Amino acid sequence: MRARYGAVLLLLALTTAACVGVPDSGPVVQTRSQGDISSDSGIYFDPRPPQDGDSRSDIVRGFINAMTATPIRTTRAREFLTADADAAWDPQKRTITYALTPTPRETANGVSLTLTGADVLDSRGAWQGALPEDDRTIAFPMSMEDGQWRIDSAPDALILPETWFERNYRQKSLYFFDPTASTLVPEPVYVPTGQALATTLTRGLLMGPAGRLERVTQSFVPRGLKVSVGVAVSDDGIADIPLIGDAGPLTSNAVSLMMAQFAWTLRQDPTIEAIRVSIDGAPVPLPGGATSYRVDGGAEYDPAGLQASPLLYGLQDGRLVSGTANALGPVDGPLGNDDYGVRSIGVNLEASRVAAVATSGTSLLTGPLTEGDDGRVDTVVSGATDLLRPAWDLADRIWLVDRAEGGARVSYVEDDTVSSLRVPGITGERVRSFLVSRDGTRLVALLRGRSGTYTLVVSRIEHGSAGRVVGATRAEELSVEGEIQLPIRAIAWRTPTSIAVLSPFTPSVAQVRLASVDGSPVGSDSSSSTVEGRLRDIAGSPAAGEETYGVTSNSLIVLFGADRRITPIDESITEVVYVG
Known part of the structure; x- marks a missing residue:
């Protein structure tokens, strides 16, 4: 995913039908349901499932192809895995993009392919740069299951063509505080387009800032919390954020800072006007007894400076x-x-x-x-x-x-x-x-x-x-x-x-x-x-x-x-x- 966007490349054959993807949760949907097609895209792509008699190369090629399902989901891709590999595979750990269609090559132990121009994003969708050279050749051990070839182990990643990634993901920001808690700091991430933007951004915020930035940013969203289902947005623009887990003691100041992080992060979803947060079913008390927090709140933490002169x-x-x-x-x-x-x-x-x-x-x-x-x-x-x-x-x-x-x-x-x-x-x-x-x-x-x-x-x-x-x-x-x-x-x-x-x-x-x-x-x-x-x-x-x-x-x-x-x-x- 380097500065190759707009280059004249052959369109990857495995993505010809793919277009805007809609996640059900996070960067990747790990569910066996088909999910809903986004209201902002009438295009649907259901990749070809494994066929009886497919060769080992066919199975790996189909697995790579299946990750371009639209809306974004991993249901089809899991059909190319053995039962044990399916249970172990965690594609939410990272996303890998590549420039040219890889060619599977059969080996004594399975199939390998080498990714050209590969870049990697972490579990939050934060760009990490070029995939290390040693990781660009991926080995897929193969096993027979019910008389058919299946992948016995897959890398914990969503592997996508960069042209498809560009069409289906957009850059947004997660907002954390500086070490003094006086200003918010935006950290860019890539998230899938579609209806689950609020859920994806919330899950990224819950992961906290990258460990290497511990002296650059901090979060007042308690660690250990997860989204119980998804973030639902009502017709009047209220986003309900149902969290579960141990939040520990929450002071009024910590709540105020946490809500500012949520507000700045979720205001990037144009359908949201205010947010409500609950933990284990109990609403988080807001300053002044308010029932919701407007997404234009926390203006005093503007990273561009609330009182900055416009002249x-x-x-x-x-x-x-x-x-x-x-x-x-x-x-x-x-x-x-x-x-x-x-x-x-x-x-x-x-x-x-x-x-x-x-x-x-x-x-x-x-x-x-x-x-x-x-x-x-x-x-x-x-x-x-x-x-x-x-x-x-x-x-x-x-x-x-x-x-x-x-x-x-x-x-x-x-x-x-x-x-x-x-x-x-x-x-x-x-x-x-x-x-x-x-x-x-x-x-x-x-x-x-x-x-x-x-x-x-x-x-x-x-x-x-x-x-x-x-x-x-x-x-x-x-x-x-x-x-x-x-x-x-x-x-x-x-x-x-x-x-x-x-x-x-x-x-x-x-x-x-x-x-x-x-x-x-x-x-x-x-x-x-x-x-x-x-x-x-x-x-x-x-x-x-x-x-x-x-x-x-x-x-x-x-x-x-x-x-x-x-x-x-x-x-x-x-x-x-x-x-x-």
Whole structure:
């Protein structure tokens, strides 16, 4: 499932009849009932069952084919297994996608096949990257049962063609809290399309965050709980979440945080307006005696920042300006009144403070946005080599990357104290630009190799429970939409889980593509944008409803959506950014 979407490939023969799948529960339905066909798809595909006299290769081929049943279910696939293999097989453990139709080969002990271009997702649907090479050849031991060949052991996975996967799965997010429980952090997962979206998302949330992210995220949904049946959504949009298991003691604060996680996760189902949670049949008591919790609740935990300013900020003749796209004007503060000799800026989320890199790139200034605050402008960093544009997170930390002679140095400023942070895969590299998510858990960097190639990578920032930064994970490469390798000029946030990537085609034509923060390829339902004009930068925000702009020397161009309006700006404006 790499960046091959849209490639001209032979359509896999075993999926010609498959289309949108509808799960009865989770990523895979482990039941022998046929299930219902989704009301949003009139297409049904019931794969061919085993036939008398099928060869061993026929049985393996049929098993692989049967996993593309529509609606999604494993009933047919289990018919190709022995009774013992059926009882042991757990396809919910992971999902494997492959690029080309595998050819079964008979061996002395059974059948083997090798998957080409295989990727893997975990039990929650979180993308894990390429399937290890040692796991790409799968051996199927075979046995005779009632005079017919059957598979005697199958890998615990749903094995799907990537083209089919792309049609039948969509990327959503599970919402967990940061270690301080002050903001929600979205974790992308892939879930099947169809009527059971709420059930699938709930089961993913109950699994909790990945173990390797224990210092990045946490969950207030108690471990040990399961969905007793499925999440039912009433005609008036109330989702009933029946849980069973030992929840332990639940404080009112823990309930409030848990309900915020459910609300943010389940609001992705457009049929849901409010939720009710019960544990072992007993309703979870809600604040104020409410009977349900609206899915627009928990707004204060918005990962994009509830109080974040929606305005644009920039530099004009070295002075700070702000406003909307068609009305950028000087701010009434020290950096707006005087030219301090700065070349790039970052504004904190509340739009009360500004961090500015000096024209030399060797120092960082900070000061208030407006005159009403402390009007002093301070130098908080000096002696740097080449500071990139600074970034702010919701904790009011300033993030910095200095392009030193020996490679990039990452640091952050907190309470006027500068601290260095070693980020494996970014520290010491040639960094062209970087971003930090507003929730403070992701650092994205654009690296340039010595051969001139560009690589986009992401590291997860680790925190202690008090919010102190304690480390960073090794940076992993992100896949940029499209197959053509293009140079990358600029990056900006598009949503809390996606990045807009600016690549020039020619001096006067550019393409803006997307990258997902989990490293997975961006599917064909995304919207790349080809723009005429000499774009030098992108101004983007993760907040819903805020435009992504292409920045030229004299205009701002809306990059996504039907309205590609162009707003003239003064040619003396050299920088345009959102807060963060």
